[in-house]
Amino acid sequence: MTPPRPQRPQNPDRDFTLAHYREILEGITASHPTLSFAEAAPLGPALLDKERFVLMRHDVEFSLKSALTLAEADHQAGVRSSFFLQYGSDYNIFEPESAEIIDRILALGHDIGLHYDVTLLERSGADPVEMARRMIDLMESYWSTKIHAASPHLPMRSGKRLEIPGVVDVYDPLYFTEIKYLSDSTQMWREGVVTRLLDRYKQIQLLTHEYHWSEEGHGFDVLLLREANRKFRSLYRRAEQNIVRFREGLRLREVRDREFRERFGGARVRTR
Numbered sequence: 001m002t003p004p005r006p007q008r009p010q011n012p013d014r015d016f017t018l019a020h021y022r023e024i025l026e027g028i029t030a031s032h033p034t035l036s037f038a039e040a041a042p043l044g045p046a047l048l049d050k051e052r053f054v055l056m057r058h059d060v061e062f063s064l065k066s067a068l069t070l071a072e073a074d075h076q077a078g079v080r081s082s083f084f085l086q087y088g089s090d091y092n093i094f095e096p097e098s099a100e101i102i103d104r105i106l107a108l109g110h111d112i113g114l115h116y117d118v119t120l121l122e123r124s125g126a127d128p129v130e131m132a133r134r135m136i137d138l139m140e141s142y143w144s145t146k147i148h149a150a151s152p153h154l155p156m157r158s159g160k161r162l163e164i165p166g167v168v169d170v171y172d173p174l175y176f177t178e179i180k181y182l183s184d185s186t187q188m189w190r191e192g193v194v195t196r197l198l199d200r201y202k203q204i205q206l207l208t209h210e211y212h213w214s215e216e217g218h219g220f221d222v223l224l225l226r227e228a229n230r231k232f233r234s235l236y237r238r239a240e241q242n243i244v245r246f247r248e249g250l251r252l253r254e255v256r257d258r259e260f261r262e263r264f265g266g267a268r269v270r271t272r
């Protein structure tokens with residue numbers, strides 16, 4: 001059970017309601033033009049010639065559904081942003097429902113990037129850069145899109161980032177030290193919420209995470225458990241459907257075997 005809806009906190013630094021997320025977008029767009037990595041990467045160092053901007057990045061950690069919610073909010077605010085997606089996380093980008101969400105994110109004018117896990121890539125023993133490049137190629141061809149950027153997952157843990165040919169890395173000094181980097185990591189703005197800092201910083205990379213923001217403004221603990229519950233229910237439904245399908249398959253096995261042989265011309269199944 002999800003706990004009751006909390007009050008919106010007085011302190012905006014602690015307010016993770018979607019209403020506040022929309023206000024943040026309003027605040028940003030009133031003072032700074034925004035850019036996605038698809039727009040910023042081709043500029044190279046000329047990005048720094050732009051007097052003011054906020055570079056909009058989302059690392060998607062747990063929920064593509066919540067990522068779509070942010071994508072819609074960004075779009076409504078006239079903002080293009082970049083959604084960095086993982087292979088081998090709590091979601092699977094190649095599930096039909098997920099693939100469709102990614103279609104919709106792209107259709108809103110946003111772009112996708114690779115959110116890579118160095119530890120996972122190194123585990124294979126193969127060249128992690130080559131492996132990441134192949135992941136990018138697959139995403140590019142599956143969604144008929146161009147990927148401009150990559151972001152490392154848990155960079156503090158691995159202490160590494162990869163130089164992947166053809167894409168920029170979000171922690172390249174150009175995007176990380178030359179400009180101001182702000183993030184909502186673990187629902188904790190280090191210097192206060194971005195809207196407090198718009199007067200102070202002209203050039204910003206802003207990282208926000210899909211699972212931090214909810215209608216009710218819950219803490220990440222409640223939100224993570226709620227997301228796990230949603231996934232459980234979805235897997236349970238799928239298991240029920242598979243049980244029905246398998247039982248039906250067994251019931252109709254002889255007919256199906258015959259149809260299969262007729263269609264594919266396979267060897268006759270010997271029956272005793």
Ligand SMILES: [Zn+2]
Nearest residue numbers: 059061153154
């Ligand atoms: Zn991550």
